[in-house]
Amino acid sequence: MNGEYCSVDEAAIPITDVGFIHADAAYDVVSASRGYIFRLQDHLQRFERSCHSFRLRNPYSAAQTSAILVRLAQLAGTREAYIWWCVTRGAMPEGRERGNPEAYQNCFYAFAIPYLFIADDAMRSRGLDLMVSRQYIRIPGRAVDPAAKNFHWMDMKLALFEARDRGGDFAVLCDADGYLTEAPGANIFLVEAGTIVTPDDGCLEGITRRTTLELAAELGLPARVEPVAAERLRSADEAFITSTAGGIMPVRSVDGVPLGAGGPGTETVRLHNLYWDKRWRGWLGTPVEFRC
Known part of the structure; x- marks a missing residue:
């Protein structure tokens, strides 16, 4: 302090x-x-x-x-x-x-x-039940810049409470035009026909988001950063969220509808495993010297 x-x-x-x-x-x-x-x-x-x-x-x-x-x-x-x-x-x-x-x-x-995870062990293993908020939208960028990490979380917190009230684990918010922005403390990705897609606006430029795009390139997965209507998330083959507090975390359903086979998707698992394998080996890491 x-x-x-x-x-x-x-x-x-x-x-x-x-x-x-x-x-x-x-x-x-x-x-x-x-x-x-x-x-x-x-x-x-x-x-x-x-x-x-x-x-x-x-x-x-x-x-x-x-x-x-x-x-x-x-x-x-x-x-x-x-x-x-x-x-x-x-x-x-x-x-x-x-x-x-x-x-x-x-x-x-x-x-x-x-270290803490925003999703517990059970949620990460089976996949998150994600809800697209019906009651709240993300604070517009002209009000508070979402690319600057800030304390203005009430929209995200209320959406998270709404998701729990509806029986879900986590929420994702849209902007005023119905395009996906981000989840509370996390970026959102979906997988369509082997291509990963993430919103281009209204969200934090997450470091784990950037890392995921780099890992996708390493795995030969096509990736796009573009406007994403909420309907595309509901019909996606797979989805996942990314955060410093948890890494790459799979989604198994959106608004109560299972994605794919209803569990962590194949490409999500590949990205998740590569992320932690590289991190555990010190990739892009600053070492901390501890006294024995």
Whole structure:
């Protein structure tokens, strides 16, 4: 917290920080597997773009931020880690200065905990039951830039609650025109006749999303990034979601209708297995040195 290290249960932020009051912050997440932080530099670059989009200033350089995140993993002592960090706007100045981004002292917070999945073991093994939200749409990009990782999650959280109310595991949101955007904390992919497809707009430019497209090329799978109407997801051969918190996770049904054979699809499994095989071997990883 702003240069101080402590245990997670002792961590706190000032209640007047507008990161808390107004969701005024940018954040990012990396994961470590077998002691290697995956694509750390890519995440740091995305984080800087997010800060720029929201007119925030990271108090630390990219190199300093990298060192902090590695140190957190060392202190947590876990080789399988979920490492989160953010820059908040800080406390609000008085009067007209509240509209001046230079008048705020931006703050830095970060933590490392054991790695977590947004889908549990059973859900990942059988495939997720996904629901396309009927009640909510993704916040439009002209309101909050979805490519900048942010705290504006109420649309996604309410869609997730809606999915659970309807008997599903997870949700995906569309934009106002009925095109798929993203799931809560995850990008969406579908497979049509051996080609993987993912939305081109209204979603975070996920690092796991990028990785999936690279792995598809390695496997010789055609891939397209384009507008995707929700109806295409319901009729797809396969589908999966991607996230730092879980990697590549299969979908078995959409709105109660099974996809394919009703379990993890063949291409999804191939991508999933290659992803973890390469990660476990330290692919694109920054090593964390642990004391024995």
